[in-house]
Amino acid sequence: MKHKILGKEIERLINALSKLPSIGNKTASRLSLFLMKNSPELTMEIARSMVEARKNVKICQICNNFIFNEVCLCMDSTRDKKTLCIVENVFDLISIENSNEFNGQYHVLQGLLSVSQGVGPEDLKIDSLINRIKKNMFEEIIFATDPTSDGEFTAQYIKERASEYCKKISRIAIGMPIGSEVDYIDQNTLTKAFLDRRKM
Numbered sequence: 001m002k003h004k005i006l007g008k009e010i011e012r013l014i015n016a017l018s019k020l021p022s023i024g025n026k027t028a029s030r031l032s033l034f035l036m037k038n039s040p041e042l043t044m045e046i047a048r049s050m051v052e053a054r055k056n057v058k059i060c061q062i063c064n065n066f067i068f069n070e071v072c073l074c075m076d077s078t079r080d081k082k083t084l085c086i087v088e089n090v091f092d093l094i095s096i097e098n099s100n101e102f103n104g105q106y107h108v109l110q111g112l113l114s115v116s117q118g119v120g121p122e123d124l125k126i127d128s129l130i131n132r133i134k135k136n137m138f139e140e141i142i143f144a145t146d147p148t149s150d151g152e153f154t155a156q157y158i159k160e161r162a163s164e165y166c167k168k169i170s171r172i173a174i175g176m177p178i179g180s181e182v183d184y185i186d187q188n189t190l191t192k193a194f195l196d197r198r199k200m
């Protein structure tokens, strides 16, 4: 009988890691070996922080932002209820919050539409977004998706579905170099991109 070099524990670990985005079998194997040869404390620390974060962080059913202690930005009564900013993910939301230029509501799509990656509307939080737009009658909807082809395509697609419910739909200005991502842009540029937003 052939000797099995990897035990079933390592195989299970490699298999679990390879389910993460952008991690193929090769990277998963490399990460597993890295963990095994380093101190057990490192592995424990990673495992504990994953479990704790997953247990304590919830996703808001309205805007898909992270919720800590049952409180979400969208519940804050001091924020403008009539303006909605649409972002790809929570990191983009944080960048916009840090720019202090926006005090309205957000909707986190949890991704972008992508023909090349096979991501369709049913994979993102788009139906819930359209329902939210129908119900809230926002005065302005601002797209802050990345200035990439997927970001533009996503904004166009949603705009077409939302335009009968909102008169003013805009896109943050692409003063930023093409290919920039919202969460990498410095705050001054992001503030300017908001102020210079153009009608779609």
Ligand SMILES: [Zn+2]
Residues within 6 Å of the ligand: 060, 061, 062, 063, 064, 065, 072, 073, 074, 075
């Ligand atoms: Zn929320």
